[in-house]
Amino acid sequence: MRHFSSFLFFLLLFPVLGQAQECALSISGTVMDEGTGIPMSYGTVYVEEMKNGVASDSLGNFRLTGLCKGAYHLRFNHIGCETKTLFLSLTRDTVIRINMHHHSELVDEVMVHEHHSQHETAASSTINQDAISEVANKDLSEMLEQMTGVSSIKSGAGISKPVVHGLSGNRVAILNNGIAQSGQQWGNDHAPEIDPYVAEHISVVKGAGALAYPGGSLGGVVLIEPDEIENDPHLHGNVNYIFQTNGLGHTLNARLQKYDKWAAWRVSATAKVIGDRSAPSYLLTNTGKREYNVAAQLEKQLNPHWEMKLYYSLFNTEIGILRGSHIGNLTDLQEAIEREVPFFTEDEFSYTINEPRQAVQHHLLKLESRHVFNEHQSLAVTYGGQVNNRKEFDVRRSDRSDLPALSLLQWDQYLESVYKHFFEHGRQLKTGVQLRMTDNTNDPETGILPLIPDHRSYRLGAFAIYQQEKDRLLYELGARYDLTHFQVVTISSSIPREIERFYHTFNNYSLSGGVRYRVLPQLKLNLNVGHVLRSPEVNEMYSAGLHQGVSGIEEGNRQLRSEQATKAVLSADVQLRQKLFLQLLGYFQYVNNFIYLQPEDEFRLTIRGAFPLFTYQQTNATLAGLDALVSYEPIESIRLVAKYSFLRGDDISNGQPLVYMPSNNLSGSVSYAFKDGEKLKNTAVSVNGRYVFKQTHLNADQDLAPVPEGYFLLGASIGTTFKLKNTKLRLSVAGENLLNSRYRDYMNRQRYFADDLGWNVSTRLNFEF
Amino acid sequence: MKYTKNILWALPLFTVLLFTACEKDDPEIPNEEELITTLIYTLTPDGGGTPIEFRFTDLDGDGGNDPVITTGTLAANTSYTGVITLLNETESPADVISDEVAEEADEHQFFFQVSGANVTVAYADADGNGNPIGIESTVSAGDASTGTLTITLRHEPNKSGDGVAAGDITNAGGETDIEVTFQVVIQ
Numbered sequence: 023m024r025h026f027s028s029f030l031f032f033l034l035l036f037p038v039l040g041q042a043q044e045c046a047l048s049i050s051g052t053v054m055d056e057g058t059g060i061p062m063s064y065g066t067v068y069v070e071e072m073k074n075g076v077a078s079d080s081l082g083n084f085r086l087t088g089l090c091k092g093a094y095h096l097r098f099n100h101i102g103c104e105t106k107t108l109f110l111s112l113t114r115d116t117v118i119r120i121n122m123h124h125h126s127e128l129v130d131e132v133m134v135h136e137h138h139s140q141h142e143t144a145a146s147s148t149i150n151q152d153a154i155s156e157v158a159n160k161d162l163s164e165m166l167e168q169m170t171g172v173s174s175i176k177s178g179a180g181i182s183k184p185v186v187h188g189l190s191g192n193r194v195a196i197l198n199n200g201i202a203q204s205g206q207q208w209g210n211d212h213a214p215e216i217d218p219y220v221a222e223h224i225s226v227v228k229g230a231g232a233l234a235y236p237g238g239s240l241g242g243v244v245l246i247e248p249d250e251i252e253n254d255p256h257l258h259g260n261v262n263y264i265f266q267t268n269g270l271g272h273t274l275n276a277r278l279q280k281y282d283k284w285a286a287w288r289v290s291a292t293a294k295v296i297g298d299r300s301a302p303s304y305l306l307t308n309t310g311k312r313e314y315n316v317a318a319q320l321e322k323q324l325n326p327h328w329e330m331k332l333y334y335s336l337f338n339t340e341i342g343i344l345r346g347s348h349i350g351n352l353t354d355l356q357e358a359i360e361r362e363v364p365f366f367t368e369d370e371f372s373y374t375i376n377e378p379r380q381a382v383q384h385h386l387l388k389l390e391s392r393h394v395f396n397e398h399q400s401l402a403v404t405y406g407g408q409v410n411n412r413k414e415f416d417v418r419r420s421d422r423s424d425l426p427a428l429s430l431l432q433w434d435q436y437l438e439s440v441y442k443h444f445f446e447h448g449r450q451l452k453t454g455v456q457l458r459m460t461d462n463t464n465d466p467e468t469g470i471l472p473l474i475p476d477h478r479s480y481r482l483g484a485f486a487i488y489q490q491e492k493d494r495l496l497y498e499l500g501a502r503y504d505l506t507h508f509q510v511v512t513i514s515s516s517i518p519r520e521i522e523r524f525y526h527t528f529n530n531y532s533l534s535g536g537v538r539y540r541v542l543p544q545l546k547l548n549l550n551v552g553h554v555l556r557s558p559e560v561n562e563m564y565s566a567g568l569h570q571g572v573s574g575i576e577e578g579n580r581q582l583r584s585e586q587a588t589k590a591v592l593s594a595d596v597q598l599r600q601k602l603f604l605q606l607l608g609y610f611q612y613v614n615n616f617i618y619l620q621p622e623d624e625f626r627l628t629i630r631g632a633f634p635l636f637t638y639q640q641t642n643a644t645l646a647g648l649d650a651l652v653s654y655e656p657i658e659s660i661r662l663v664a665k666y667s668f669l670r671g672d673d674i675s676n677g678q679p680l681v682y683m684p685s686n687n688l689s690g691s692v693s694y695a696f697k698d699g700e701k702l703k704n705t706a707v708s709v710n711g712r713y714v715f716k717q718t719h720l721n722a723d724q725d726l727a728p729v730p731e732g733y734f735l736l737g738a739s740i741g742t743t744f745k746l747k748n749t750k751l752r753l754s755v756a757g758e759n760l761l762n763s764r765y766r767d768y769m770n771r772q773r774y775f776a777d778d779l780g781w782n783v784s785t786r787l788n789f790e791f
Numbered sequence: 792m793k794y795t796k797n798i799l800w801a802l803p804l805f806t807v808l809l810f811t812a813c814e815k816d817d818p819e820i821p822n823e824e825e826l827i828t829t830l831i832y833t834l835t836p837d838g839g840g841t842p843i844e845f846r847f848t849d850l851d852g853d854g855g856n857d858p859v860i861t862t863g864t865l866a867a868n869t870s871y872t873g874v875i876t877l878l879n880e881t882e883s884p885a886d887v888i889s890d891e892v893a894e895e896a897d898e899h900q901f902f903f904q905v906s907g908a909n910v911t912v913a914y915a916d917a918d919g920n921g922n923p924i925g926i927e928s929t930v931s932a933g934d935a936s937t938g939t940l941t942i943t944l945r946h947e948p949n950k951s952g953d954g955v956a957a958g959d960i961t962n963a964g965g966e967t968d969i970e971v972t973f974q975v976v977i978q
Contacts, residue, residue: 350967354967357964366964463818470825511818513820514855515852521817567853627858628852629849630967630968630969
């Protein structure tokens with residue numbers, strides 16, 4: 023939809039007839055909502071070269087006159103929208119149509135924009151580029167935590183995975199640039215290999231049945247979307263540097279882009295070096311991190327009907343894992359839980375990363391061809407190739423620490439073809455076919471039997487989504503089919519070691535429907551219901567071995583069947599003038615055959631002692647929750663925001679709570695924006711607080727240690743932008759956990775061993791030209 | 792247009808290719824050279840006689856079959872010289888892992904915890920810093936009794952911790968490489 027409208031925009035860029043004299047040229051046009059096509063009144067159009075602008079009228083029309091021949095940079099603003107820039111080489115009177123990407127909430131540097139995408143019935147939340155680069159020293163998942171209903175499951179300071187409405191891992195698809203992220207996504211201690219700097223938007227679709235994306239997303243879909251390169255022949259760029267006090271970390275990113283005659287291009291490079299982090303009262307030894315990423319994007323409009331895009335990214339990371347969290351058996355774990363300060367804690371800060379550590383490399387190559395036949399039909403064919411190399415190093419005897427204890431190489435090939443047809447009267451059909459092949463191989467260099475076996479998977483998916491918009495009503499119906507075939511090659515756990523082959527085939531379907539109804543101009547209701555089937559993954563069927571982090575032996579279950587989930591999401595958005603915005607979202611999900619790890623009564627005796635045994639089992643589960651957001655501006659420069667997330671997960675067959683469900687949490691912020699001055703713009707201060715409740719919906723015997731208490735974290739930030747000619751320099755300072763509170767979070771697996779992070783101040787410089 | 796048609800044709804072809812693609816190769820079975828399958832605690836009576844052997848064997852590692860544990864009977868009021876041998880019996884001939892432990896003596900220590908039986912175990916060896924290792928030990932059996940003996944091997948313990956050199960595991964820390972428990976009978 024979005025690309026299609028951009029294309030329309032290109033078509034309309036063709037100048038209209040008319041002879042013009044010098045400096046009597048005009049640019050006129052209409053500002054429209056990208057999703058609905060409804061004209062947007064009272065937006066502003068600013069011409070940088072003239073330092074002047076006009077506003078669009080009540081019908082979204084605007085007209086700039088008295089322009090000379092030459093190059094112009096135009097900037098379009100509308101309340102609740104992202105700023106859009108456009109380059110124009112003006113030779114005669116020109117008519118343009120501008121499509122604005124709409125957010126229901128106002129743009130603010132460190133605010134997250136909770137919004138309903140205007141052209142879908144599923145609820146989603148988005149963070150934009152400004153907000154991303156403000157906190158880009160953090161992991162992707164930590165950024166998403168700012169959204170209601172989204173949290174993280176962590177393994178210490180450097181490893182986090184997103185949890186959407188209580189579900190994570192295999193149940194949340196992460197799409198990087200439209201390609202489902204491959205890699206070892208099954209592991210709770212395997213963070214997604216994505217550099218947030220490449221994204222223009224990061225969105226989370228919370229509804230079930232985001233059917234256009236590869237199957238099995240019971241929880242939600244995380245979208246990392248780079249922007250199209252702006253049509254501007256001048257070289258533009260951005261350098262962003264962040265220094266953080268906790269871990270004495272440096273994060274540097276540089277981005278360059280240009281719309282050259284031969285093609286439009288953009289490159290981005292990131293380096294991150296962080297040392298040992300600290301908890302309020304001690305250092306967290308060996309929790310440093312290194313990250314080096316590059317990405318390149320190339321776009322070429324071959325003719326008015328055909329566009330090609332090429333994208334490549336390399337993600338490279340090395341992450342230290344708290345030395346004191348590396349344990350040998352259950353006795354060690356009990357001892358670690360009782361210790362005040364983790365074992366192996368050093369007094370000296372260091373950037374060195376020792377064992378245990380992870381080293382991961384991820385390549386993504388994407389080639390997209392988009393063909394627009396006419397203003398109704400378009401076809402996009404996309405290829406995505408990924409290579410993921412993950413090595414995990416443990417503390418081992420006799421210099422074997424240099425040998426990885428886990429070494430996996432994964433290849434992933436993806437081919438997709440999507441056809442869109444726009445009919446009359448706001449009806450549209452989107453349909454597609456997707457093929458995916460994944461090959462996963464263990465490197466025997468480890469000298470250890472692999473935790474998950476070598477395997478290949480073949481997936482075929484097809485979907486169709488029909489949408490119609492009429493007056494104040496938008497409805498959507500969709501269906502999807504997925505065929506999954508696994509080839510698994512195992513090494514037996516008994517002696518003599520034997521190689522066995524197993525095959526599994528799953529046929530899954532998904533259905534979804536949604537309605538959006540604008541009851542009043544101030545009130546919008548969304549209902550989305552989806553029924554999704556997810557086939558079990560190889561780790562759930564074939565895991566075999568010791569999971570050291572949790573001191574348990576995990577065993578897969580080859581009899582697992584597909585999970586069947588039904589989720590309903592109902593949300594209401596209330597917007598009262600520009601002062602009050604309220605969003606309430608309630609959801610309920612029922613999962614039949616929910617796959618989970620069941621602790622068995624027996625202990626497995628090994629030479630390292632007795633270990634609890636966990637097996638993958640299926641049960642019926644429910645997840646119900648509420649996300650609330652309210653934003654209020656009593657006067658123009660002051661804004662109050664409050665957010666609340668509530669979730670309850672239950673295993674209804676066994677009559678007990680589900681484990682590892684995020685705690686309920688409440689957060690709030692107050693911000694004050696100063697009036698823009700001559701030189702200083704966008705100056706604002708804010709104070710924020712976050713209270714995470716204790717997870718009380720859990721039985722005492724469901725965890726090895728007592729559940730951590732609730733905690734409160736205080737933060738604050740200040741920032742301003744200096745404008746110098748055509749460049750901008752932004753300086754901002756943000757503090758986290760300013761009270762240096764000692765706390766442990768239920769969702770962080772490091773909580774058995776150490777306190778969470780102490781206070782941190784990040785200073786950020788951003789230079790844009 | 793022609794181009795797109797070609798792609799459309801390629802799609803089913805690609806599908807067929809994908810689903811009939813050749814089988815995944817056999818994995819190479821890793822050489823588990825670090826694995827400890829066997830612990831043997833050999834007790835030789837000081838006055839001579841047949842050595843007694845405590846043996847814990849788990850040939851297939853963490854999973855698979857249960858380990859096999861054999862114990863011996865100690866004579867009352869007798870002293871023994873104890874030697875621990877660690878083996879990897881998946882190799883042929885078996886790898887002697889206790890040699891690796893001896894090479895990294897300062898990073899390893901065995902601990903002997905007795906419960907119920909009238910037995911005391913004392914260290915009879917030392918690393919380069921004069922701290923005990925526990926590969927060699929002396930065992931004194933008292934009056935007839937029964938109980939258990941737990942042998943623990945810690946990697947990277949804090950050897951200077953309180954009581955650690957005397958064999959108290961409480962402040963040792965580090966991580967456990969071995970923890971096996973034997974029934975002990977003194978007659």
